[in-house]
Amino acid sequence: MSLVKPLITAFLAIISLQSIAQNKSLYSFQDLSHFYYKKQKDSLSKAWVCPALYSEKKTQKKYKEIWDDRTDFLTGAIDGDNFIHDGEVYDYVDGLITELVKANKQTIPEKPLLLIDRSSSVNAYALGKNVIVVNLGIVAFSQTKEELALVIAHELSHNIMSHPDNAMKQRAEWLTSDEYEKNLNAVLDSKYERLSRLKKVIETYSFSRSKHQRYHESEADSMAIVLLKKSNIAFNADYFLRLDSSDIIYQQHLKTPIKNYFTAYSLPFEDSWTKRRSKGLSTKAYSFKDTTGVEDSLKTHPDCVERYNKTKSLTASGAKYTSIPSGIHDKAQKMLIWNMYSNMSLTPCLFRILLEKDRGNTDEWYDFMLYNIITGLYFADREMHRFNAIGVVQKELTSKDYYELQTLLEQIPREQLEQYCKTLQGAGFWSHMPASEKAMKTLMSTLALDPDNSDKNKTRAAKEFTTGNETSMYCEFAQMFTK
Template sequence: MYRVNPLITFILTIISIPVVSQTKLLYSYQDLSHAYYQKQKDSLTKAWVCPAIYKDKNTQKKYKEIWDERTQFITRAIEADNYVHDNEVYSYVDGIINQLVQANKQIIPQKPLLLIDRSSSANAYAIGNNIIAVNLGLIVFSQSREELSLAIAHELSHNILTHPETAMKQRAEWLSSDEYQQSLNAVLNSKYERLSRLKKVLENYSFSRSKHQRYHESDADSLAIILLKKSNITFNADFFLRLDSSDNIYQHHLKNPVKQYFITYNLSFDDSWTRKRSKGLSTRAYSFRDTSGIEDSLKTHPECVERYNKTKPFTVSQGIYNAIPANIHDKANKMLIWNMYSNMSLTPCLYRILMEKDNGNKDEWYDFMIHNIITGLYYADRELHRFNAIGVTQKELISQDYYELQTMLEQIPRDKLEQYCKVIQEAGFWKIMPASERALKSFLYTLALDPDNSEKNKARAAKEFDVANSGSMYCELTQNFETK
């Protein structure tokens, strides 16, 4: 009798076992700011006591209100999980700060607290009191460590020059002034354009995660260049020109027709879904011309071209540039996309994924996210808030491809959307997905496709996921459905 070699049997057994994707979780649920920064949040609340700097009681009262508003801004942002402390991405950004601090100890005696903001906006911001935040969107947008360093040095400069504190004082003095009261009375007594005039009167410093604040920008640029030079980090004014287009990501075109991305997953597609069927001026034929001149959030800074011209003489010729490491860029991008999905901002989330597909990215995690988006959209439709989940963006800020995708998500019939969910739940990539992703698939099935649409059933599914995947970042989604 022929006997099979035991070693060969063992090897064949190993080969026959399905390969499971080694995709690691981007971060743990405990890395979200409500948990990770709990101690810092409590410390900030106690430590940020408004100083008494004005003799005038009204001015001091206004100053305290603005001071407390800043404290509430940062503590509420921490509670809302606007920040995340992922070791890999955090360490990379923190390494830049370390280099800047070590080379500029005289003007940065104490290392600032860094927060990684989950926003997709290509931005960073100074909060004051030696705290800065760097958005995931800026990390993804930056092409080199030097570009990212410039943005960080710029925000460090705002704190060094006490611009946030100065702005709060100026606002308190303005709001308590006779001139402000007279201006306000003039608006209230007027008959026309009250709202626009009132906005102009109230226009001043406010706390925001998405927009730059327009105060002392030239000073911050100048000091940032000095910080970079002392740190042996290359400065190139060309970054300001790139920054001018950072809000235009959704004006980029896709390499393939929108339908092609769905057909790849064996999902039927009707071209009519990409065309508005309603009538009216708002849906007439629109020419997606160049809209780069339209004012965007970055234009609250002085014009980027102006900043470029002012700083061009300080550009280091033949400087050294280091690309953002692929693992840092990829992880930041995934974290950004997951945050957009968690906030049910589905169209921009999906568009970014399709752009990754265009770049040749074959990571199955993006297939997993396409499943989540389709299922999330069907769930939103089931709950009668599909339109909010799509997040409609005005035509002037998007490409024709983006508009077609947005329109398709809005107009695909409910029965076809249900079919999409069922087909993609059986897609081939699930065979190699990790356990936590497959567990989330089960949870999303309960939300979107389970005949039992009761809150009790959803809470049960959420609890099951959380118990089996307590450290998973996906708990951020499931815990919204647990019975409180």
């Protein structure tokens, strides 16, 4: 009996720690780029002065326009909170950059500025001027440190070889060239087939650029492998093939019928809500592609296959790979889901949550987000813009399950949505939610269910939230109603 009490105490301590870990805030409102990078943005604008490269005024003027467009893109993205500087995901990615730079000092004399883009797109990109951007989508998608390091090394290579800067020069030179002007004037002077002629002018430039881009990708891959080797980070060409599956997330199948995910919360459900009721071609029976074998799709993208074939002989044999910490994966996934919700793209947001549940994820934050999605949908319906909030994806790009979920969000009756909101408000998971999540619940209840639907009432509720939770990341959502 003397051992029972300590064991129970230890068990309760473990449960408590897990609960704290699950409910810890993802980031603070002050981590958003408009706040965090305010000083850097001002200094960046001053530092990014367009160099005088061309003696011809026309070319130099066009080059400066393109240069300034890049600066405006970056500063606009900072102001628009496209980037996030949280303590864990940022530090993990930045740590990989440090590792690569330290081992390649001659090639990378100065550590680049890293920006974490909140986009769910499985991508990263080099901006030139020693700046690289890594999307949350690629962090969530990559399985190992080595995979993510390859992506980073690839983007570092683009900057090392000045690909972004050279692309701007090429564009300025083409748009001010005699050939371009001659072709454009021929289009303007022609009486017939102007559109076809204009397309040929554009295609000439596009084809030339695409050839250079493919060459640049191959160059960046080769240099990336060198950077990895010097850093003692294993390279595996298989990742190029796996990247081909990155764009089919909404073509995946769920493990159980859509109905089961809702009845688990004691929510009433009718199968008819997932079936098109309107008439017309859009309701015609559609044969969805079988995407259960994700691996089969890995061989369909010629660029990925080409890159794989060129580099497969360089794959490190017998190498051991390091899994990306589950906490980093989880946080990246949550942050991109929250970003999708803030942008009111509700179907993809909810589908990702259901995929997490399929993986056995029991984190109650996802239950909290499901409540936000349902309440957000009811609010959008109340404001007469339900269709926009759903984030419709054409069915040719989705699985049957995704399409049914999208149809459900379109067709579920308003009174049922209201009942969903009220039922979820009393769900058991709220007892484990932190104060900021409970405050968000109150805000959403006011927006969606309060009989007083005036802007004044919404502003009052939003200001109450931001005043009491000024560091919460949910302030980003609340501020939309305080402006």
